[in-house]
Amino acid sequence: MAGEAKPSEPAENIGLLMHVPLHLTVELGACKMSIAEVLKLGTGSIVELDRPVAHPVDLLVNERPIARGEIVAVDESFGLRITELLPP
Numbered sequence: 036m037a038g039e040a041k042p043s044e045p046a047e048n049i050g051l052l053m054h055v056p057l058h059l060t061v062e063l064g065a066c067k068m069s070i071a072e073v074l075k076l077g078t079g080s081i082v083e084l085d086r087p088v089a090h091p092v093d094l095l096v097n098e099r100p101i102a103r104g105e106i107v108a109v110d111e112s113f114g115l116r117i118t119e120l121l122p123p
Contacts, residue, residue, distance in 0.1 A: 061106075061115050062093040091118060 064084025076082070086092070091103040094115060104117040 057096050058098075060095040060098070062095055062100075063106075064092075 064086035093100045094102040102117045103119040104115045
């Protein structure tokens with residue numbers, strides 16, 4: 036019918052979201068520490084994480100894991116080379 040609104044195509048809808056900011060985090064690992072242990076930390080302290088050096092790190096978007104990859108160094112910066120996309 037003339038004048039009837041058509042549902043928008045998915046490509047048109049995704050355009051509305053392209054400028055929404057997201058929080059990306061690369062999770063190297065984790066550990067549990069007591070408050071006393073945290074208070075003892077200082078410059079040069081080493082915190083042991085629960086993940087081996089060669090193990091892939093997680094990429095989180097808004098605290099949800101979406102991918103895994105390996106840390107790379109480019110000049111004076113660090114980055115993440117994605118090696119695996121996780122299922123939704």
